Amino acid sequence: MIDVSSKKETFRRALASGKIFVGEEVFNLIKDKTMPKGDPISLAEVAAVLGVKKTSELIPLCHPLSIDHTACKIIMNEEDNSLEVFCVVSTYSKTGVEMEAIMGVNAALVTIYDLSKIVNPNLKIDNIRLLIKEGGKSGLWKNPEGIPDFLKDLI
Numbered sequence: 001m002i003d004v005s006s007k008k009e010t011f012r013r014a015l016a017s018g019k020i021f022v023g024e025e026v027f028n029l030i031k032d033k034t035m036p037k038g039d040p041i042s043l044a045e046v047a048a049v050l051g052v053k054k055t056s057e058l059i060p061l062c063h064p065l066s067i068d069h070t071a072c073k074i075i076m077n078e079e080d081n082s083l084e085v086f087c088v089v090s091t092y093s094k095t096g097v098e099m100e101a102i103m104g105v106n107a108a109l110v111t112i113y114d115l116s117k118i119v120n121p122n123l124k125i126d127n128i129r130l131l132i133k134e135g136g137k138s139g140l141w142k143n144p145e146g147i148p149d150f151l152k153d154l155i
Contacts (some may be wrong), residue, residue: 001061001062001063002061002063002095004063004094004095005094007094007095007136008094009092009093009094010092010093010094010135010136011090011091011092011134011135012090012091012092012093012095012096012097012133012134012135012136013088013089013090013091013097013132013133013134013135014088014089014090014096014097014098014100014101014102014130014132014133014134015086015087015088015089015101015130015131015132015133015147015151016086016087016098016101016102016104016105016128016129016130016131017084017085017086017087017105017127017128017129017131017148018084018085018105018106018108018109018125018126018127018128018129019077019082019083019084019085019109019125019126019127020082020083020085020109020112020113020116020123020124020125020126021080021081021082021123021124021126022081022082022083022112022116022120022123023081023120023122023123024081025119025120026081026116026119026120026123027076027078027081027082027083029119030076030083030116031076035115035116035119036118036119037114037115037118038115040083040111040112040115040116041074041076041083041112043111043115044072044074044083044085044107044108044109044111044112044115045072045074045108047107047108047110047111048070048072048085048087048104048105048107048108049070049072049104050107051087051100051103051104051105051106051107051108052067052070052087052089052100052101052103052104052107053067053070054103055099055100055103058103059099059103062099063094063095065091065093065095065097065100066091066093067089067090067091067097067100068090068091068092069088069089069090069091070087070088070089070090070100070104071087071088072085072086072087072104072108073085073086074086074108074112083112085105085108085109085112086105086131086151087101087102087104087105087108088101089101089104095136096133096135096136097133098130098133101130102128102130105128106128109125109128110125113125129143129145130143131143131147131151132147132151
């Protein structure tokens, strides 16, 4: 692990996103809350929190961090039968929470995959990326590919 013992604790925040394409049948079942194994959205939101909290246990060189806040939002996109996952994480620490935000997104996406594969095994997870990171020496970083308009109030 990188030695962060001489760094100052500062406010850190990260926002990540990712998408899963589930197809029309699964999309409609999720929308109608009739999926055979339960509601993928509510379970994925819980999985995101667990993913954030377990990041340092799963990624060998990640520092264990005290998480001050995390939240997951999942948006259903009817035009392409996808679910888009957003995960924000914040802490007051010596190192950033980018990996925690990305792990939260991944945990949510894989949960949706697990609950959906019974209906349609042809699922695609795509475009997992960091949107924003803030804190430390680097200050604020925004993904150069842009962020969704509804998130611009965050920064």
